[in-house]
Amino acid sequence: MEDANSYLGLFFEPIRQYLQDDAVSEILINGPNQVFIELKGKLQPTEARFVSEPALKAAAVNVAKNVGRMLNEENPRLDARLPDGSRVHAVIPPLARCGTVVAIRKFKKEKLTISQLIEFGSITEQGARLIDVIVKLHKNVIVSGATSSGKTSVLNVLSAFIPETERILVIEDASELQLQQAHTVCFETRKPDKNDKGEVTIRDLIHSALRLRPDRLVIGEIRGGEALDLLQALNTGHAGSMSTIHANSSLDCLSRIETCSLLSGIDIPLSALRAQVASAIDAVVHTARLSDGSRKITAVSEVLGLKDGEYVVKDLYRFNVRGIGPDGSLDGDFTGTGHKPSFLQEASLRNMPLDEAMFAQG
Numbered sequence: 001m002e003d004a005n006s007y008l009g010l011f012f013e014p015i016r017q018y019l020q021d022d023a024v025s026e027i028l029i030n031g032p033n034q035v036f037i038e039l040k041g042k043l044q045p046t047e048a049r050f051v052s053e054p055a056l057k058a059a060a061v062n063v064a065k066n067v068g069r070m071l072n073e074e075n076p077r078l079d080a081r082l083p084d085g086s087r088v089h090a091v092i093p094p095l096a097r098c099g100t101v102v103a104i105r106k107f108k109k110e111k112l113t114i115s116q117l118i119e120f121g122s123i124t125e126q127g128a129r130l131i132d133v134i135v136k137l138h139k140n141v142i143v144s145g146a147t148s149s150g151k152t153s154v155l156n157v158l159s160a161f162i163p164e165t166e167r168i169l170v171i172e173d174a175s176e177l178q179l180q181q182a183h184t185v186c187f188e189t190r191k192p193d194k195n196d197k198g199e200v201t202i203r204d205l206i207h208s209a210l211r212l213r214p215d216r217l218v219i220g221e222i223r224g225g226e227a228l229d230l231l232q233a234l235n236t237g238h239a240g241s242m243s244t245i246h247a248n249s250s251l252d253c254l255s256r257i258e259t260c261s262l263l264s265g266i267d268i269p270l271s272a273l274r275a276q277v278a279s280a281i282d283a284v285v286h287t288a289r290l291s292d293g294s295r296k297i298t299a300v301s302e303v304l305g306l307k308d309g310e311y312v313v314k315d316l317y318r319f320n321v322r323g324i325g326p327d328g329s330l331d332g333d334f335t336g337t338g339h340k341p342s343f344l345q346e347a348s349l350r351n352m353p354l355d356e357a358m359f360a361q362g
């Protein structure tokens with residue numbers, strides 16, 4: 001497979017050094033005269049410039065051509081995945097007011113491991129153990145967070161806790177996850193062709209997956225109506241499944257699943273939908289990119305059902321910001337909140353005891 005760095009470098013000469021630098025995770029081009037990069041989790045401006053707007057636009061058009069797509073007046077937006085997994089999104093003028101806008105999210109071959117997350121201070125060993133137990137007990141988990149907060153990375157780490165003995169079906173829009181278990185079957189969706197034919201959606205693949213005897217479903221991301229299919233799968237005995245969703249908090253995650261379910265076009269009363277969400281989802285792992293650029297698992301929460309029509313969600317373990325240093329770096333710690341998991345006993349019966357002290361209020 002062609003190395004996308006050299007391949008993109010061919011078209012985007014002015015940013016070649018950032019394409020080659022593994023410490024750079026994203027490159028954001030806002031017209032010919034402004035290029036930002038994300039370096040070690042921090043966004044920063046660069047000196048890179050394109051010769052002219054036509055040169056920049058031509059580069060974007062060439063990238064589109066190389067992946068068999070069009071970027072022109074009629075199709076002014078490009079959402080493409082390159083052969084190496086990097087993602088490119090481009091919008092050309094007049095939609096983009098400052099000239100051609102391009103965002104390149106580089107694909108990291110090396111996935112983060114739980115040990116690295118602990119080393120980076122994204123979670124503690126105790127927190128990691130809690131998540132491990134949640135997965136091993138077959139709880140259904142959603143990883144929530146903003147764009148680029150680390151959801152996919154955390155989902156990958158969660159999936160690594162699934163025992164080798166189980167059959168795992170993975171469904172993604174664009175293959176990002178890397179499961180190590182031998183018995184893993186991966187699917188990827190397909191966009192419609194030029195004639196609007198041949199599309200295969202996450203929903204279609206969930207339907208197939210359910211007929212392929214999964215022990216676990218791992219779904220890259222919930223964005224739309226597939227939320228309802230997932231809920232139904234979870235409520236009909238596919239415990240231990242996991243996915244991610246764009247949301248601002250553990251509680252917001254449940255509302256987002258509701259909203260996405262409504263996009264399925266299937267008419268279902270809100271109260272019934274809420275009951276489905278509350279019974280399907282057992283835990284939420286919330287991720288965030290904090291103001292100092294660090295990414296953390298800011299909360300591990302348990303969904304306890306509904307009370308008076310509202311979700312009952314309790315944080316079990318979370319990151320508390322205690323102060324901000326002179327350089328903007330955050331000071332904080334991970335503690336419990338005084339709520340113990342409902343599965344404490346189940347965990348010790350299954351020989352995975354959790355240290356109760358970690359749940360004491362911090």
Ligand SMILES: Nc1ncnc2c1ncn2[C@@H]1O[C@H](COP(=O)(O)OP(=O)(O)O)[C@@H](O)[C@H]1O
Pocket residue numbers: 025041108112117120122145146147148149150151152153154294295296
């Ligand atoms: N805990 C972390 N510490 C440092 N970098 C991280 C962490 N989690 C994710 N990243 C990096 O942040 C970028 C975005 O992560 P990703 O998991 O793709 O986010 P999301 O799925 O929320 O958009 C990737 O380059 C990833 O390697």
Ligand SMILES: [Mg+2]
Pocket residue numbers: 151152153221
């Ligand atoms: Mg993601």
